[in-house]
Amino acid sequence: MSIARARLYPARHDLIREGDRPGPVFIVLDGWACRYKILPNGARQVLAFLMPGDSCDLHVGLLAQMDHCIQTITPARVATIERGEMDAMMENHPNIARAMYISQLVDEGTMRAWITSMGRRTSTERVAHLMCELYLRARNIGLDIDGTLSLPLSQILLADALGMTAVHINRVLKDLRLQGAMALRRGNLEIIDPDMIVRIAGFGDGYLHRRLRLA
Structure with missing residues (x-):
């Protein structure tokens, strides 16, 4: 291309x-x-x-x-x-076609995970799940540095993605930080305790498929 x-x-x-x-x-x-x-x-x-x-x-x-x-x-x-x-x-180029179709299927899998979050996960589980997803996707393409990811998403933007108010998401982010699971400070996401945030989110990475092949 x-x-x-x-x-x-x-x-x-x-x-x-x-x-x-x-x-x-x-x-x-x-x-x-x-x-x-x-x-x-x-x-x-x-x-x-x-x-x-x-x-x-x-x-x-x-x-x-x-x-x-x-x-x-x-x-x-x-x-x-x-x-x-x-x-x-x-x-x-069949290989390009196959890669594009796989990419589209992964996008659809991600959308299903988001729908599940909006419909059945608690607000804390919803935030934790999205943070796990974004961190793993970013790590897979080399965007993290020493376990920290530059996350250029405002709390308003995160709220619009998660169906929450900015005040509510601020409260949830604070709770996750106090629990020692993760911290989002000045646009930088740090996963402090991977096991804890995965457990809180009920996160399974299967829906990301090849996005995680290198992670």
């Missing part, structure tokens, strides 16, 4: 918006992004966090319009692959 069409975008820039005609496939090269929806009352639900190496919208071109938005969280370098080029690449 050529990254000749890679472009640097500022933070909080919409790569594509709900209702837009589907465009190219996006590949995040550097930085963080997210999928989200805006409700009629203005509330936001974050649907997924995207890290370097993640791709977006392999098959959305089959639809008439986007049903969600994609926005950068930090300044991000994003490559685009036009739909026809991607189709030809997948047809002519």
Whole structure:
């Protein structure tokens, strides 16, 4: 894949918006992004966090319009692959096609885990589960340094992902820190006691599949 069409975008820039005609496939090269929806009352639900190496919208071109938005969280370098080029690449290179399909299946598995959290996990379990997921995904691509991960997610953004208020998530993060499980300070996530946070979250990494092959 050529990254000749890679472009640097500022933070909080919409790569594509709900209702837009589907465009190219996006590949995040550097930085963080997210999928989200805006409700009629203005509330936001974050649907997924995207890290370097993640791709977006392999098959959305089959639809008439986007049903969600994609926005950068930090300044991000994003490559685009036009739909026809991607189709030809997948047809002519079976290994690329297989890798893209696996990536999409892992995304779907992650979404199922998020739905389970929203529906059945307590607020503390929900926060712990997301922290486990983000840490392991980031570690797998080399983003952690000496057990600490730079996590560029505000408490408001985390609240929008977890269906909580910012006040509530602040309280849960404080409780997890006091228990000695993890600490989130000034944008840095430290997993203090991996066994404890895994136990609190009821975390199982099976749904991440190949994202954890190197971790």
